[in-house]
Amino acid sequence: MHIGMLWLDDSQSGDLNAKVRTAATYYRKKYGASPNLCYVHPSMLPEGQRCIDGVTVHPMDDILPKHLWLGIGEATVRDEGTSPAVLASAQREHERLV
Numbered sequence: 001m002h003i004g005m006l007w008l009d010d011s012q013s014g015d016l017n018a019k020v021r022t023a024a025t026y027y028r029k030k031y032g033a034s035p036n037l038c039y040v041h042p043s044m045l046p047e048g049q050r051c052i053d054g055v056t057v058h059p060m061d062d063i064l065p066k067h068l069w070l071g072i073g074e075a076t077v078r079d080e081g082t083s084p085a086v087l088a089s090a091q092r093e094h095e096r097l098v
Contacts (some may be wrong), residue, residue, distance in 0.1 A: 001037050004071025005030070007047040018043055020052045023068050041062050 007023040018040055027035045036053055044066075049058050053098035057072070063069055 001039075001073050004035070004037075004039075004069045007068040007070060008066060009068065010066050016040070016057070017052050017069060020037040020055055020057060020070075023052065024055055024069055027070050033072060035072055036066045037071055037073040040067040041067065054090075 005023075005027050007026070011019070013019070013039065023038070024035050027033075037061075038052075038055050038057045039060040040057060041063045042061060045057060047057045049056065051057070056073075057080045060069075
C-alpha cells in the first residue's frame with residue numbers, strides 16, 4: 001500500500017478491534033471502497049498480525065502510537081483490474097507529496 005488514510009484514534013479505549021472497525025467504516029463512506037490493510041504502531045498490536053472484519057492489521061515501526069494507516073493492498077488493486085497507468089499516477093502523486 002502506497003496511499004492510504006491516516007486515522008488518529010486518541011480514545012482511551014484499548015480495543016483495537018473497535019478502532020479498526022470505526023476507521024474502516026469512515027474509509028468506506030469517504031472513499032466508496034473497503035480497506036483491507038491497516039498498519040499500526042507495534043505497541044497497539046503486541047501479538048503480531050491479525051485480521052479484523054476483513055482488514056489485515058500489521059505492526060509497523062513508522063506509524064505513530066494511536067494512529068492507523070488504512071488502505072487497499074496493491075495486490076487487491078491489481079486484481080480488481082486497475083490499469084497500470086492509474087497505479088503509476090497514484091505512485092507519482094504519493095512521491096510528490098512525500
